[in-house]
Structure formats: C-alpha cells, structure tokens
Amino acid sequence: MKLYTTKGSGNGYKVALLLSLLNKAHERIIVDFPGGEHKRKPFTELNPRSQVPVLEDNGRVLWDSSACLAYVARKYGGERWLPSDPGQMGEVLQWVAVALNEIQFGLQYGRGIAQGRRSGSFEECAELGRKGLNVLEARLKNNDWLALGRPTIADVACYPYTARAPQANIALAPYPAVVAWIRRIETLPGYLRLD
Ligand SMILES: N[C@@H](CCC(=O)N[C@@H](CS)C(=O)NCC(=O)O)C(=O)O
Known part of the structure; x- marks a missing residue:
C-alpha cells in the first residue's frame, strides 16, 4: 500500500495515523x-484535485482523507473503526463531516493564513474553527470519544487540525474537554506522533 502525502499535511497524517493504529505496513511517498x-x-x-492524501492499494487509487479513512477502516479494521451498522456508521460520519467543514475551512485554513501559506480572512476562519471547537467541547464534556463510546475514524479525522489549533493562534484553553480528548488519543496503542 502506498500513501502519498507531504511534509506537514494533517490530512495525510490522518491516514498514516489510522494505518499505524491498525499496525498496517505501508510505503509513504x-x-x-x-x-x-x-x-x-x-x-x-492520481488525484485531479491536486491534493494529498492519495492512497494506492491493490491497484485501487483513492483521494481525500475521509475516503481513505473509510476504506482503510472497513478493509483492515473490521467493525471497530467504522461499523457497517447504518445507525452507527451515520454517527461516525457526522463527526467526519465536522472534520471536513468547520475543522478544515476553519482551523486548517486559519493555520495556513497564520503561517503565510494561504490568503483569506483569518478572522472568518477562526470564527468557523471556534464554532467547530464548541461542538466538539459540548460532545466531549460527557463522552470520552466522539462516537460510539470508543475510538473511531471520527476521532482520527478531527484530531490533527484540532490539536494544531494553537499553531493557528487559536488557544485550546477554553476547551478543556477537547484538550483531555487530544491527550486520550495520544495514548492509544500505535499512536503516531503529530508534528
Ligand atoms: N478534503 C481534503 C483536503 C485535502 C487537503 O487540503 N490537502 C492539502 C494538504 S493538507 C493539499 O493537498 N493542498 C494542496 C492544494 O490544495 O493545492 C482531504 O481531507 O483530503
């Protein structure tokens, strides 16, 4: 299996993290x-959107971190990381949607602007990012994990750009349940360090 990514890509990292949690060997390009x-x-x-990550496995090519996570979880993770039960699958995917909206266009893009790699309004991104953090905080106040009471691809998808929010000049101190959840993810067996 080949994972195409680039230095510092949180989206590429998500896929590498799940592969590491599953102890699944792969080549990183x-x-x-x-x-x-x-x-x-x-x-x-490989990817007409000109983005990483891209995953190549047994002749199949997939782009977008969410598609790659779903593929790896279902193919190599059994029922654990993305169950086939429709209700449970829906519960996981609604949090993946947060990763693809508030977290990507808020925290990820805000970090890009803060680091001078992207143009746009930092304040608009920060506002959207904080909206996402509030949703995570409300859920994690009474739950250790985002879905199903156990780690799933919901947590993997939301983790990297949330943990990197301080690099986007967005403090995590107002979100103590989010901070505790980040630490919980970082103690999972097979956790891969986030730069
Ligand atoms: N929704 C996509 C976003 C992917 C994305 O933003 N990738 C960045 C690196 S983290 C990229 O390749 N950017 C290059 C570009 O958009 O030109 C995913 O989750 O994979």
Missing part, C-alpha cells in the same frame, strides 16, 4: 509541494 509536483502529471492522474 512524499510529494514535492514546493516543486509543484502535485499540480502536474503523473500526480494529477
């Missing part, structure tokens, strides 16, 4: 972003 490798062939033939 670093795409040269400064050199623009993701914007030209052959990479654009």
